[in-house]
Amino acid sequence: MSEDTRPVLSATGISKFFPGAIALDSVDLTLYPGEVHALLGENGAGKSTLIKCLTGAYRRDAGSIQLDGEEISPTSTQESQVHGIGTVYQEVNLLPNLSVAENLFLGRQPLRFGFVSQRRMQREARRILGGYGLRIHPAEPLSTFSVAVQQVVAIARAVELSGKVLILDEPTASLDRDEVEMLFKVIRQLKERGLAIVFITHFLDQVFEICDRATVLRNGRVVGTRELAHSSQTDVVHLMLGRQLESRVQDRAPQTAGKTLLEFKGIGRKGMLEPFDLAIREGEVVGLAGLLGSGRTETANLIFGAVPADQGEAWLRDQKIALTSPRDAIRHRFGLCPEDRKTDGIVGDLSVRENIILALQARQGWFRPLNKAKVNELAEAYVKALDIRLASLDMPIRFLSGGNQQKALLARWLATNPDFLILDEPTRGIDVGAHAEIIALIEGLREKGMALLVASSELEELVAYSTRVVVLRDRRQVCELHGEDISTRNIVAAIAQGHLEEVA
Amino acid sequence: MTHGLQATLRRVAPQLMILAAVLLLNVIVFPDFFRIEFQNGRLFGNLVDVFNRGAPTALLCIGMTLVIATRGIDLSVGAVMAIAGATAASLVADGSGWVTALLGALAVGVLCGLWNGVLVAVLRIQPIVATLVLMVAGRGIAQLITEGTILTFVNPGLIHLGAGTVLGVPTPILIWIGLGALITLGVRRTALGMLVEAIGINESSSRLAGINSRVLLICVYLVTGFCAALAGVIVAADIKGADANNAGLWLELDAILAVVIGGNSLLGGRFSIVASLIGALIIQSVNSVILLSGLPPEFNLVIKALIIIAILVIQSPTVKHALYILRASAESAGVDTPAASASAPLAKSTETAR
Amino acid sequence: MRSTHLPLVVTILTFLAAFVLCSGQYPAMMSTRVVANLLTDNAFLGIVAVGMTFVILSGGIDLSVGSVIAFTGVFLAVILRDTSIHPLAAFALVLAMTIAFGAAMGAIIHYLDMPAFIVTLAGMFLARGLAYVLSTDSVPITHEFYDVLQSLYWKAPGGGRFRLTGMVMLATFIIGMVVAHRTRFGQNVYALGGGAQTARLMGVPLASTTIGIYALSGGLAGLAGIVFSLYTSAGYSLATVGVELDAIAAVVIGGTLLSGGSGFVAGTFFGILIMGLIQTYIVFDGTLSSWWTKIVIGGLLFAFILLQKGLTWATTARRKPLIDFAAP
Amino acid sequence: ADLTIGFSQIGSESGWRAAETTVTKQEAEKRGIDLKFADAQQKQENQIKAIRSFIAQDVDAILLAPVVATGWDEVLEEAKDAEIPVLLLDRTVDASEDLYLTAVTSDLVHEGEVAGKWLVEEMAGKPCNVVELQGTTGSSPAIDRKKGFEQGIAGHDNLKIIRSQTGDFTRSQGKVVMESFLKAEGGANICALYAHNDDMAVGAIQAIKEAGLKPGQDIKIVSIDSVPDIHLAMAAGEANATIELTPNMAGPALDALEAYLSSGTTPPKWIQTESRLYTLKDDNQAVYEAKKGLGY
């Protein structure tokens, strides 16, 4: 990429105001053909908003966009598609009721005598998805496939649509290493073909692996654009946060945990999870590792009673307990921060404050409302402690950025002061700064004696805070790593081979 | 609690303005509209009639507001009215006292609510279909009780509920205002209101947060059944007879309309019972305009449709948003507006969470 | 078989089983008469139900159709009585009007961002109100062209008459199926039902699709009105009250989810037949009082919903272990 | 031979209708007829479906109480093709006369006229403002009874209809609308009420009483149908006149049918039932007692 080539897309002075928040303040972005451009920034910096303004999903309040030197002003995503801009928005935005093939071709179905040709559509879909190493039946509804498959379909659709520009908003958040590799291969091919690619992520490794330049946003403003070949990770982080990320040298998590809090014996559910045994002590963080679809989320849901087990038993402090619903679990002071925050976590139209106290209130009962002053105090304390960025506690939580929603959900469970907290992908979509904070938070909770079960795809993170790591494969526990054995290398090997013995 | 009162007033301000406008229309067609006399031991006047005749719709829309807040709908309330009225009438016909009759009718209404609630919350049938079953069958059940006749009664206690007065005020007015206040306080002074809103917005999240959504949903339908039964008793008492075929016929639509005119979203979530009640008064005022205008009855529906369309258009998110923008630009741009009060107009311009 | 076809198969099997059972009890039901009656008597209902299927697939609802049928009938009757315009021209005129009416409702729903339930409820009041204004009397239609159309039938052995209107309904269903499954418009309808915001982000033209859907429903209600006017040779402003609920019930019995995005036009056809069968059975029985008729209809409706629910549960429970909440 | 007869009834929307159903069933039972009953829930399309199903079952005759006058040609033709006689109850249809055997009905216009004439006589030239409670908008009784009443008072300028609004044939609407009449015109300005059916009159009586006026004296009340409750009101002097619409339409119809089937005597096309006028002079208490068991 050289400076004298003409930009494919240049946006200047893009502004977007929300009541109580200036999401974008005169943002400029220039994309050159054949470059992969990273868009970086903290949660709520305005990345997704910028993308939506560029592609006509939002109406921008100011600014102009030029595509190949011509002024464009897309008022709908359809229009931007016509201009050759393909987009994957944050959170999978596909239609679960349509088939995979229909999702891929929506709006540009192959026609035969004016009628949609299902046969050709499926043949094409099979071919396209084959290019991503996906061999699935394209006539099945999208909802029957895992989030990862859906994400790949979304990417494939956007790639097919993008003649000039491809925009990917956190496409790798729910992908595995292998799939990320596959995606990068595709991105490199597109780059060869001269497309401009915008890549948003919170994984800096990935940024440095695939991107050429990076534009960093902070509080809705561009704070700088860098050639990545000439910058370092610390540079970029500094630019994002406006401060240095203090890298606390992590002590190995101590092995001196307290009494056994919980014991699951032969707990499982047919067709969902093989029966397993698991004991968790106070002051212990048990990590759950595995590939996509290996059953981590299922384990979490089962233990929380969201999907009741059909066999086995659970013991809490040497007393047998029944776990048939989340309410049972909450009564026993469990908490679960779910993986899919949009559908299982936030209550979108309720205020941030109400979302934070929701679980606490539900436990208190219908007729004992929490005292208003106490609610405010509680909410404000957590907003401060977790550094949730918001205009007001009264704003509906769906207006928060993804990362801030995640923090508010954490606050919801912390407010119930649980003995046992299950976190499913707690750092998905969270920026580097907050990432470090959440890891520190987990450490802090453990030190206070709480028992935690954390499912995560980020092995480094698991290694950092786990006192023990359980590895899952094909919906079955395959092995457990302790103490010094806990390392990224060992986990990867265990996932691949299924046995620690063979690793060691 | 002045803060809460202020918030309520702000919430219902548009409804109050519309009510005022429709009442003004009444005055235009009938200048004496606001005259209230004390005559024959009771308050007597058109405004009293609006409040009195609005009672069934008002009662229905109390429960309907809650059901709609959970993302549901209850089409069966009209039929439940008929069943309750028939039950009360047949009980007094069999020699029971009015208290027994009232309690019996309410119990039957609650039972109907339980049926709907179980269908919706346990069997997970979509509310509109689940309640359609009782809407169709309910009138049959009511007629089964009355054997197809208009079951008349003379029990003064029961009649008092519909046609009587307390200190000159018609009893139905006191009943709906009382029940409305009771349930409003019941949901707002406890956590119920918020929890109902939560399951209406995202049931999956709410369940995972430990809300007993199943029981809460059933309770909401129970309340609706209760309200419908009370409305049914009032309507029967008003004419001293249970008319199984016509009592509450199509009234479910009026109730839903009242809830929507009250600014509540059919997609569930945030609700205001007070606003719905004002909505019911608005609908009754529209009916009053039609009656007082003296136009031939073939114009009734057209007039009603046009007035309602006008009201709905004024209330639509797009128009509200446009008004909000107008106001904001009048107050000069860039002024910080509190996010909460502006959340409704936002719905259009932003990607909503569903 | 695709998993999504299951509700359709369930509906068809339910109909066949019910038909066989009924015929077992009343052998006269296994006649061309009854079959022909099912088609003719439900023709207008079937046609509106096709439109309703599209509306419901898109996640909406159209409560105005019953009134639009009545309005169409009265309009035709009045215009054929008072002017010398040819019925075909009147048909075109009234179809244009009902399409415009539907499109207007669609436009309000989209541009003013109002729920379909309420907009079409207002539409329901308005259409019937307009019918009253045209004429409160029932107005007979005596044009000879109507006699010509009515005399177009094929008399099958056994006395069944397969009439033109039944054929119009069948044609509507076939066209409806093609439009739903083989055109971009149809795919957009399904997309809208899957989630309007997502569909918007995926580039589905919301405005034209929404307006198109309600225009289609309005137009088909107009067509049903024409068929109804052929059926009764009259226009009557009190006719077809509550037909919207029958149509919705038929669509739902046919396996389409009211929450939108999933279902089949063909399923609606069998939903209509099932509803027709219920009525025929009740008449053949002939012992039910007025009130038991209502209770039995409600009970059978419930039975069908339950049957469908059970079958769907039995087959999907294993596939999707995670919690799944039916959206209303 | 045992006859099988299909009866397509409109529905059970009013007490009178329920009584008609009861009486029809009684009459059929009396004659040993197997009556197949079909309730159409007030929908013409259901009635057509029912008739077609009756034809498919090959019944011996069909009784039809048509919900509306128009729209029966096609289905009656089918019945005729199948050689099944059709007898109409309480309303004739706009169809060629050879499509049905006979129609047993009252004359709706005549009923209204009787009511009008009664009022003319009662007022004897005194000026009188009349309010009218119409039936369901668009229904033929509402249209015809309105027309008949207007004919009845034609030429008597002392009688003036000052307000006319629909009460949907129901008690509760009758009461509501009367309330608004009383307010809009002032109770003293109204001298008589004409209601298209008794149920609305019963509702209106309550409204009048609640307004502190005396029904039957301050406001004269005339209505149609002669259901038990209006006789009770008349016995108490709260209503003044009613015109009977007999629920026994099936009796004469079945008589005619039996004669036709046994001896081939063709009945007249129209068997008119009596529209008897009841006033305060009759023993209304006795009429009430006689009628109350009929399922009104």
Ligand SMILES: Nc1ncnc2c1ncn2[C@@H]1O[C@H](COP(=O)(O)OP(=O)(O)OP(=O)(O)O)[C@@H](O)[C@H]1O
């Ligand atoms: N509809 C809205 N109303 C009010 N504020 C909003 C709305 N949408 C977004 N915001 C605010 O705009 C800011 C930018 O949000 P955006 O989603 O663009 O952040 P982001 O950079 O994509 O963050 P993340 O990395 O968490 O996805 C946030 O502060 C958010 O709270």
Ligand SMILES: Nc1ncnc2c1ncn2[C@@H]1O[C@H](COP(=O)(O)OP(=O)(O)OP(=O)(O)O)[C@@H](O)[C@H]1O
């Ligand atoms: N073969 C399959 N057919 C249908 N659905 C599947 C299949 N495999 C997985 N799924 C779906 O994928 C989900 C499991 O994947 P998921 O990615 O949630 O598991 P996980 O182990 O928790 O991984 P992660 O937490 O990384 O997402 C389940 O909800 C399941 O419905």
Ligand SMILES: [Mg+2]
């Ligand atoms: Mg984002």
Ligand SMILES: [Mg+2]
């Ligand atoms: Mg998971």
